[in-house]
Amino acid sequence: DIVMTQTPLSSPVTLGQPASISCRSSQSLVHSDGNTYLSWLQQRPGQPPRLLISQISNRFSGVPDRFSGSGAGTDFTLKISRVEAEDVGVYYCMQATQFPRTFGQGTKVEIK
């Protein structure tokens, strides 16, 4: 199975300041079709998870442009350019290149 490792596991951030979450996979996420199936999801308190970004950097419809994804191969990053109060929650990276699909441990973003 592909192991997804996120850092940090907790990220206290000042409102308006940037935040960054790293995700590393135990093997390359490049699929045989040439795509890289790395997604980022957000789970706000009391809410179901929500897709933010798919295939490394494609923001889903309605996701604010302060969220951006980057990376390649085994190293990926989610950045929030200016954290807002509504961004509080747990963020997960997930790979869908191989079965079983696997998630990172989750990174809790909270306001300082």
Added chain:
Amino acid sequence: VQLVESGGGLVQPGGSLRLSCAASGFTFSDFSMNWVRLAPGKGLEWISDITRSSSITHYADSVKGRFTISRDNARNSLYLQMNSLRDEDTAVYYCASSTSLLYWGQGTLVTVSS
């Protein structure tokens, strides 16, 4: 787009439950579907998926041989038959659409306890 799970509840270890997920607002038969769970104090765990035509299914090792995913495209519905339930299966179960987990339901709570 709406996904609504149902069928959760309290069950004793060794028991069975069948979860359902009713889809609306999109062409259900155009998407693969998944079940994902969130256990108390833990992170998300993918447990199963099924292709659009039901021809192929996949399972996490933790549920293989105990859980069965199925779908009925005519009824826009996804199912998860859960047998031989264990304490560690206690979680909120979500259905989610497509490879990228595009859309999610609100979840249904399954509690396995004696």
